Amino acid sequence: MTTKLTLSVEQSIIEKAKIYAKQTGRSLSEIIQNYLEQLVDESEVNEIPTDLNKLIGVIKLPxxxxxxxxxxxYFESKHL
Structure with missing residues (x-):
């Protein structure tokens, strides 16, 4: 299901984005949707599992x- 979204964007960016969309044969909606999907996917990948998150700060490094x-x-000593 798609929903309308209103955005405020600099006019020059909109013009460049429209040119880019035309050159790539895609709509602005498609480009923005793909970008937002990518952002969401990256943030899900970057989430630290709870068990690992508990270990943060346990070891103090100089x-x-x-x-x-x-x-x-380490690799040099392992392979010598």
């Missing part, structure tokens, strides 16, 4: 901790 460097050191 302020200068460099996880990339630590990971590299």
């Amino acid at each position: 302020k200068n901790f460099d996880e990339k460097n630590e990971l590299q050191d």
Whole structure:
């Protein structure tokens, strides 16, 4: 089921969006709907599971901790 939505957007953005929609053969409604679906999907993916969320803050790391460097050191020591 679709529902009407009224938005306030800068005129220049609307003009550019209409050109983009025409070039891609889609409607503005379709483009905006796809964008909103993508936002919702990303936020659902980014939600931290409750069990994992309980662990946040349990381990205290030094302020200068460099996880990339630590990971590299780990792999180097593992494969030497």
